[in-house]
Amino acid sequence: MGIRKKNNKTPPVLSHEFVIQNHADIVSCVAMLFLLGLMFEITSKIAVFFITVQYNVTITANEGAEETPVNYFHHGLKDVATVFFYMLVAIIMHAIIQEYILDKINRKMHFSKTKHSKFNESGQLIAFYLFSCAWGASILISENILPNPISLWEGYPHTLMSFQMKFYYICQLGYWFHALPELYFQKIKKEDIPRQLVYISLYLVHVAGAYILNLNRLGVVLLVLHYFVELLFHVSRIVYFSNEERQTGFSVWAVLFVLARLLTLSLSVLTVGFGLAGSERQGLDLAEGNYNVLLVRVTVLAAICITQAFMMWKFINFQLRRWREHAQAPSIKKKSSSSKGKSRKANGVNGSLSANGADSPRAKKDKSS
Numbered sequence: 001m002g003i004r005k006k007n008n009k010t011p012p013v014l015s016h017e018f019v020i021q022n023h024a025d026i027v028s029c030v031a032m033l034f035l036l037g038l039m040f041e042i043t044s045k046i047a048v049f050f051i052t053v054q055y056n057v058t059i060t061a062n063e064g065a066e067e068t069p070v071n072y073f074h075h076g077l078k079d080v081a082t083v084f085f086y087m088l089v090a091i092i093m094h095a096i097i098q099e100y101i102l103d104k105i106n107r108k109m110h111f112s113k114t115k116h117s118k119f120n121e122s123g124q125l126i127a128f129y130l131f132s133c134a135w136g137a138s139i140l141i142s143e144n145i146l147p148n149p150i151s152l153w154e155g156y157p158h159t160l161m162s163f164q165m166k167f168y169y170i171c172q173l174g175y176w177f178h179a180l181p182e183l184y185f186q187k188i189k190k191e192d193i194p195r196q197l198v199y200i201s202l203y204l205v206h207v208a209g210a211y212i213l214n215l216n217r218l219g220v221v222l223l224v225l226h227y228f229v230e231l232l233f234h235v236s237r238i239v240y241f242s243n244e245e246r247q248t249g250f251s252v253w254a255v256l257f258v259l260a261r262l263l264t265l266s267l268s269v270l271t272v273g274f275g276l277a278g279s280e281r282q283g284l285d286l287a288e289g290n291y292n293v294l295l296v297r298v299t300v301l302a303a304i305c306i307t308q309a310f311m312m313w314k315f316i317n318f319q320l321r322r323w324r325e326h327a328q329a330p331s332i333k334k335k336s337s338s339s340k341g342k343s344r345k346a347n348g349v350n351g352s353l354s355a356n357g358a359d360s361p362r363a364k365k366d367k368s369s
Contacts, residue, residue: 023185024095031088050085053167054078057160072160074289075211079170086174094182097127115241120186122234128175129231136224139164145217152221152267153275157214159289165220169211172223176203202307213291213300218271222264229253229260250322257315261308268304272297 011017019026037047057072102123111119140146143162161169179200183193210219236249276292284293 020185020187023181024092024099027088027091027095031085031092034085049078049081052082053163053170054082059160071163073163073166074159074161075166075169082170083173083177086171087178090171090175090178091181091185094124094178097124109242111241117189117192119238119241122237126231126234126238129227129234132172133224133227133231135164135168136220136227139168139220140224143217145221149270150275152218152271153279156276156279156281156292157289158216159214161216165216168220169207169216172207173204173211176200176207205303206307209300209303213296214289215271215300218267221267225260225263229256232256254315254319258312261312265305265308268301272300 011021034047034050037043038051053073055074055076055078057074058069059072060067061070098120102120105123106116106119109119139162142164143151145151179196182188183196188196207219207223210216210222232249233253236247236253239246239249276297279292281290282292283290284296
C-alpha cells in the first residue's frame with residue numbers, strides 16, 4: 001500500500017486522484033441510496049434484495065408440547081446483490097480503520113515506505129481476522145459442530161443454514177470482493193498486484209466453493225483455523241516492526257502454520273474423501289443441492305491439496321530466506337568490525353609516522369643534506 005500524501009490542492013472532479021481521495025465518501029453515498037430506498041414503497045422491494053438476507057425458509061420445530069417456528073436460509077442468485085452491498089460496507093470500514101487507527105499510528109512510528117505498506121496491510125487483516133475468528137467460533141459452538149465432528153458430513157447436503165452462518169458467508173464474500181477495488185484505491189504497487197490477486201482469488205474460490213456446494217460447515221471450520229494462524233502472523237509482524245528483536249511470534253506461528261496445514265488436509269479428507277463417499281445420498285441433483293459425486297469430491301480435494309501445497313512452498317521459501325538473513329548477519333558484523341579495526345590501525349600508523357616526521361618534506365630535506 002503506497003503512502004498517501006495530503007495535498008492542499010483539490011484534484012479535478014472525477015479524476016483518478018479525486019476518486020482515490022474521496023472513495024470512502026462516494027461509496028458511503030451509494031450505500032446510503034440503498035438504505036433510503038427502504039423508506040419508499042416503490043424502491044423498497046429492490047433495496048431489500050441488497051440489504052437483507054434472502055431465501056428465508058420457516059420450519060416448525062416441536063419443543064415439548066409447543067411448536068415453534070424456526071427460520072433457515074439457503075443460497076441463490078439473489079445473494080449476488082447482498083454480497084455487493086456488503087462489499088460497499090467493507091470498503092467503508094476499511095477507510096475508517098485506515099484513517100482513524102492506522103494512519104495515526106504511522107505518524108507516531110515514522111515507518112519507512114516498505115514498512116508503512118506492510119503495516120497497513122497487517123493492520124487491516126488483523127481487524128478482519130480477529131472479527132472473523134470470534135464470529136466463526138461462536139457459530140461453531142452454537143451449531144454444535146465442534147463437539148460433534150460427524151455433523152461435518154452427516155445429513156449432507158446442508159442446504160438450510162441458520163441466519164448467522166449465511167450472513168457469515170455473505171460478509172466473507174463481501175470482504176474479499178472489496179479487496180479487488182482496494183488495489184486501486186490504496187495505490188498498490190504494480191509489482192505487488194500479482195501477489196495480492198493470487199491470494200484474493202484463492203480466498204474467493206474456496207469461500208464461494210464451500211457456500212455453493214453446501215459444504216458450509218466444513219468451510220467455517222477451515223476458515224476459523226486458517227484465520228487464527230494468519231492473525232498470529234500479522235500480529236507478530238507488527239510487533240517486529242515496533243522492535244526488530246522481538247521475533248518469538250514468528251517461531252510460534254511457524255509451528256502452528258504447519259499444524260494447521262496438516263489439520264486442514266486431515267479434516268478435508270475425512271469429510272469429503274470418507275464421510276461423503278460413504279454417505280447413502282449419492283448423485284448429482286442441482287434442485288436438491290446435492291453434489292455428492294466422485295468428480296466433485298475429487299475436484300474439491302484436489303483444490304484443497306494444491307492450495308495447501310502452494311502455501312507450504314511459500315512458507316518454506318519464507319523460512320529459508322529468514323535463515324539466510326540470520327546466517328549472513330554475523331559475517332556482515334565481523335566484516336564491518338574488521339574493516340573498522342583496519343581503518344583505526346591505519347590511522348594510528350599514519351598518525352605515528354606524521355608525529356615522528358618520517359613523511360614530512362622537511363625530514364626528507366634534512367636527510368638529503
